[in-house]
Amino acid sequence: MPATSAPRNLDVDRLLSHHRLMWRIRAFEEAALRANAEKLVLGAIHPSIGQEAIAVGVCSNLNRDDILSSTHRGHGHTLAKGADAGAMMRELLGREGGTSHGKGGSMHIADFEVGMLGANGVVAANIHITAGAAHAIKLRGEDRVACSIFGDGAINRGPFLEGLNWASVFALPALFVCEDNGFASTTRTAAMTGGPGPAARAEAIGVPAVEVDGNDVMAVDEAARQAVAAIRAGGGPRFIVARTYRLTGHTAADAAPYRPKEEVEAAWRREPIARLAQLLADSGVRGAVLAAHEREAREEMDAVYADAKAAPWPPLSRGFEDVQDAGDPRERAF
Amino acid sequence: MAILTYAEAGKQALAEEMRRDPLVWAVGEDLGRGGVFGQYKGMVEEFGPLRISDAPISEAAILGAAVGAAMTGTRPVVEMRFADFALCAVDELINQAAKARYMFGGQTKVPLVVREPMGMWRSSAAQHSQSLEGWYTHIPGLVVVCPSTPADNKGLLKTAIRSDDPVVYFEHKNIWGLEGEVPDADVAIPFGIARTARPGRDLTIVTWSATVHAATAAAEALAGDGIEAEVIDLRTLWPWDRAAVFASVERTGRLLVAHEAVQVGGFGAEVAATVDEHCFGALKAPVRRLGAPRVPIAYAPPLEDLLRVTPATIAEAARAIVSF
Numbered sequence: 001m002p003a004t005s006a007p008r009n010l011d012v013d014r015l016l017s018h019h020r021l022m023w024r025i026r027a028f029e030e031a032a033l034r035a036n037a038e039k040l041v042l043g044a045i046h047p048s049i050g051q052e053a054i055a056v057g058v059c060s061n062l063n064r065d066d067i068l069s070s071t072h073r074g075h076g077h078t079l080a081k082g083a084d085a086g087a088m089m090r091e092l093l094g095r096e097g098g099t100s101h102g103k104g105g106s107m108h109i110a111d112f113e114v115g116m117l118g119a120n121g122v123v124a125a126n127i128h129i130t131a132g133a134a135h136a137i138k139l140r141g142e143d144r145v146a147c148s149i150f151g152d153g154a155i156n157r158g159p160f161l162e163g164l165n166w167a168s169v170f171a172l173p174a175l176f177v178c179e180d181n182g183f184a185s186t187t188r189t190a191a192m193t194g195g196p197g198p199a200a201r202a203e204a205i206g207v208p209a210v211e212v213d214g215n216d217v218m219a220v221d222e223a224a225r226q227a228v229a230a231i232r233a234g235g236g237p238r239f240i241v242a243r244t245y246r247l248t249g250h251t252a253a254d255a256a257p258y259r260p261k262e263e264v265e266a267a268w269r270r271e272p273i274a275r276l277a278q279l280l281a282d283s284g285v286r287g288a289v290l291a292a293h294e295r296e297a298r299e300e301m302d303a304v305y306a307d308a309k310a311a312p313w314p315p316l317s318r319g320f321e322d323v324q325d326a327g328d329p330r331e332r333a334f
Numbered sequence: 335m336a337i338l339t340y341a342e343a344g345k346q347a348l349a350e351e352m353r354r355d356p357l358v359w360a361v362g363e364d365l366g367r368g369g370v371f372g373q374y375k376g377m378v379e380e381f382g383p384l385r386i387s388d389a390p391i392s393e394a395a396i397l398g399a400a401v402g403a404a405m406t407g408t409r410p411v412v413e414m415r416f417a418d419f420a421l422c423a424v425d426e427l428i429n430q431a432a433k434a435r436y437m438f439g440g441q442t443k444v445p446l447v448v449r450e451p452m453g454m455w456r457s458s459a460a461q462h463s464q465s466l467e468g469w470y471t472h473i474p475g476l477v478v479v480c481p482s483t484p485a486d487n488k489g490l491l492k493t494a495i496r497s498d499d500p501v502v503y504f505e506h507k508n509i510w511g512l513e514g515e516v517p518d519a520d521v522a523i524p525f526g527i528a529r530t531a532r533p534g535r536d537l538t539i540v541t542w543s544a545t546v547h548a549a550t551a552a553a554e555a556l557a558g559d560g561i562e563a564e565v566i567d568l569r570t571l572w573p574w575d576r577a578a579v580f581a582s583v584e585r586t587g588r589l590l591v592a593h594e595a596v597q598v599g600g601f602g603a604e605v606a607a608t609v610d611e612h613c614f615g616a617l618k619a620p621v622r623r624l625g626a627p628r629v630p631i632a633y634a635p636p637l638e639d640l641l642r643v644t645p646a647t648i649a650e651a652a653r654a655i656v657s658f
Contacts, residue, residue, distance in 0.1 A: 067406060100439030108437040117405055118438055122429050128398020129405070129430065136403040139359060139384060146402070162395035169390065322440035324499045326477045326525040327573030 010283050018060065018217045019280060019290065022052040022273045023297035025076040028085055031301040032075065032092055032106075036252040040309060041092050045106045046073040050215075050247030053272035054179050055080040057220025058149060058240070061228045067115045067133040067146035069126035072107045073179075074119030077149050083111035089304045095311035102314040103322075123184075124154035127163035127176065134172035134237070145231050147175040153184030155198045161205070167237035168206040174237040175227055176207070179214065181246035186258055202239040214242030215272040218279075247271060336518055341373045341510040343484035344449075347491035348374075348411060350520065352381055355409065358495055361387040361396060362413025362449075370415055371451060371510050397423035397448065401430045404446040409495060417450035417504060418461050431500040432475030443498040447491070452480075453544055453594055455508040457638060460630040465595035467543070470502045471572045471604065477501040477525060478571040482546035484514040486569055489523030496522060506544040528575035530582075534564035537652050538582040540605050541592045542568040545643055549592055552648035561656050571601050576608060583609055587618035588655050592648050597625025619658035624651045 029047045036045055048055070051073075059080035062068060070077040079085060083099065091098030092106050099109050110118035117133060120126045130148030137144045154160055155178060167174040178198045182189060195201065199209035210227070212219045220242055227238035245267040249256035256264075277290045320330045338346065352358045359381075360374065366388045368375035378386040389396045393414060400410040414420040420427070431444045454463045470478045477499045481487040487505065494501040531546050532553050541549045546567045553563040564582050568574050583589050589609050591602035602623040609621055626641045 069402075098439070100437060100441070103439050104437040110438040110441055112405075112438070112441040117402070117442075118434070120430075122425055125398065125425060125430055128395050128426060129402035131395065132399030132402025132404075132410075133406045134402075135399055136406040136408045139403070139408055140357075146406075158394055159398060162390070162392040163398065165390060166392065166395045166399055170387075322436050324435070324475050324477065326497060326499055326570075329474070 012280065012283060012285065014221075015218065015276060015280055016285065016289070018056045018221070019273070019276050020293045020297070021056050021080060022217065022276065023293045024085070024300065025052045025055060025079050026273060027297035027301040028079060028088070028304070029075055031089065031305040033252055035089070035093060035305055035308070041106070041252070042094055043105045043107070044251045044253070045092065046251055047248040048073050048076040050267065050271050051179055051181060051244045052076050053217035053276070054149070054177065054214045054220055054242045054244060057217045058147065058177050058224045060221060061224040062145065062147055064114055066144050067117055067130065069117045069130045069133070069148045070119045071123065071126060071150050071154070072119060072121055073151065074109060075106070078109050078111065078116050078119065081111070081116045082114040083109070083116055085301065085304045086307055087111075089308040090311050093308045093311070094313070095308055096314045097311050101318045103318065124150060124157035124159040126150060127154065127159040130174055130176070131163045131166045131172060134167060134174035135170060137173055138170065143232065145173050145175055145228055147177065149177040149179055151184070152178055152180040152182065152189040152198065154178070155201060156184070156193060160201070164202055164207050164237065164239070165205045171236040173231045175224070175231055176202070176237065176239045178239070178241045179244060180241055181244050183246055183250065186250050186254060186256070197241070199239065199241045207237050207239045209239040209241060211241045211243065214244035215270050215275060217272055217276050245270070335515045337513050338484050338516040339510065340484045340487050340505070340512045341371060343488040343516045344373055344491050344505060345375070345377065346516070347488040348495070349377060349380065351492055351495040352385060357407065358409045358411065359385040359387065360411040360413060361389050361400065363389050363391055363415055365413060369413060371507065373510070374413070393419050393422035394426055397426035398430065400446045401426055401434065401444055404444045405434060405442045409445050411447045411495060412449065414448060414450045416462050417452040417466050418464050420448065420450050427500070427502070428473055432473050436475060444500045445498045447494045447501045447503050449503045449505060451507045452504040453506045453508055454631060454638065454642065457633050457635060459633040463631040465543070465593070467502075467504050467571055468595055468599065468601040471601055475500065476572065478504070479525070479569070480504045480543040480571060481569060482506070482509070482543050482567050484512060485516045486523060486529070488516050489521050490569060492520070492522040493525060497525070504543060509544050509547070523569070525570045526573035526575055527569065528578040529567045529569055531565040531567045532563070534562035534586070536561050536586055537563045537588040537590065537656055538579070538586045539563050539565045539590045539592060539648065539652065540568060540579055541565065542571065543594065545592050545594050548643060548645050549648055551645035552652065555645060555649045556652055559653070561652065563652055574605070579605065579609060580613055583613045584616045587616050589617070589621045590624060590648070590651055590655055591621070592624040592643055592651070594643055595625055596628050597623055598628045600625045619655045622651055622655055624648060
């Protein structure tokens with residue numbers, strides 16, 4: 001249920017910042033969907049519309065030098081970690097100046113400058129990668145955290161067991177976040193998942209877990225704050241299960257006919273941005289301030305899209321770059 | 335020079351690199367007790383359990399964590415115990431380690447070494463005996479190394495650890511105890527440079543890993559018949575030393591490629607086809623491959639032996655080529 005009265009200890013400035021960032025993510029993805037409709041996005045994109053509170057609530061507790069890894073549905077996480085929206089949109093359109101010079105597309109956006117180790121096209125693969133990044137942090141004695149955000153489908157793949165167990169036995173500074181939107185691709189996750197769910201699985205291998213309303217950015221923020229504090233204090237890994245709802249289909253091409261219209265309409269009434277806006281309005285923030293966040297975000301992402309459309313294809317030389325040092329295909333094209 | 339076994343030479347390479355670079359560390363099952371073949375014996379005492387790290391029996395996590403640790407500035411050396419078990423971590427190696435640099439547009443490299451003990455030794459049957467090195471040559475982004483001697487196991491492992499590429503490093507289980515002279519000095523052997531294990535004028539035998547020793551034994555037998563075979567140890571399959579192979583075939587006019595792996599779709603086919611494309615004019619006889627039949631590896635010694643490439647089968651193939 002939406003909050004109707006503001007808690008007394010509301011940090012309005014922090015929540016305004018969250019509101020602005022959630023709108024930037026929403027506007028980026030709406031622009032991406034427009035680009036997709038205009039056939040300028042060539043591969044699959046997986047929108048996270050409706051899930052913005054998790055990206056923002058978690059990443060607002062990570063520092064620039066903390067590590068994040070994401071999934072195929074990673075635009076929001078990547079923006080929230082601080083990646084450049086312009087380079088991301090160019091990547092979606094396969095253009096020069098994209099985060100991967102147009103060699104990766106939506107599912108392989110990364111920004112190592114801000115500790116974002118990449119979206120990943122293989123469900124659950126980022127869990128191991130984050131465990132390893134946390135392992136490297138521990139080996140070097142650094143005060144950093146590695147975070148992995150993955151979907152509910154990931155809990156039925158081996159890396160969920162192997163990676164969380166790894167972080168547990170080595171007491172690694174790792175935060176695992178399951179963004180539970182109810183669907184594993186186009187199948188309801190509950191229909192394919194045995195037992196009491198992800199939190200119980202994590203607890204069973206020694207990773208303390210909490211469940212939060214993933215559409216409540218304050219709740220996610222607070223859960224992440226506590227988890228990151230425990231990790232930084234040397235407490236080993238933590239797990240957050242954030243319940244949300246995927247308001248779009250699995251991909252931009254998926255009309256999601258497998259779920260009733262009423263269910264989706266009800267989910268729209270719980271979507272996180274309007275819910276936060278209501279909370280802020282109730283606490284005295286003027287509507288014009290909130291409307292400006294939306295307008296500015298749309299203006300920014302319209303400009304980002306226009307820039308990406310105007311950007312050239314990558315030069316063909318990019319095609320043979322960055323394969324490997326030994327046996328580099330540029331030395332002899334076999 | 336010291337006389338070391340193949341296993342000891344690998345251990346010396348890793349220890350020297352770990353002393354040189356604090357970012358090098360090793361992780362795998364049972365490493366704290368020296369590794370299942372003793373190839374890490376005594377290392378945890380010197381480097382401690384953080385840098386010689388035991389791991390759960392979670393091959394995918396071992397390799398996947400190594401990818402994350404390699405992308406964040408360390409140099410993991412991963413022990414897979416058996417090449418067969420590395421198949422539990424195929425996504426982590428093929429989709430992650432080999433792809434990250436390219437698909438992230440050069441923002442990262444993945445400097446890791448995956449040690450995969452390979453091959454037949456004794457009655458280990460279908461899941462502990464395979465030679466899968468050819469598979470990995472098919473994957474852009476990977477380096478594939480197959481040392482055959484103690485000196486090469488030291489020099490190539492050092493290069494592998496210093497490489498910024500993900501390196502699949504195949505040590506042959508049947509030659510752990512093979513002794514040979516190993517330089518005391520810090521000698522790193524570059525990738526892509528073949529070694530002439532035995533010079534000869536009549537026939538070129540290209541091979542790698544433990545089959546090098548079968549090939550040199552075959553060459554000795556052939557010399558008794560007046561056939562001088564040149565044995566070229568490729569050492570690394572990607573990159574591979576095409577120039578050395580071409581130069582030898584230009585002189586001898588005959589090529590046999592011999593490997594322990596299944597012949598069908600093996601790396602011998604790549605060598606044979608490439609030589610055919612580049613050296614056809616020099617060939618006096620058709621190029622020939624010799625590998626295992628396309629059969630899982632058996633347990634009972636007489637059945638296992640049916641699948642082996644031996645000095646006798648290599649010599650037989652060589653004679654057929656020379657008398658073409």
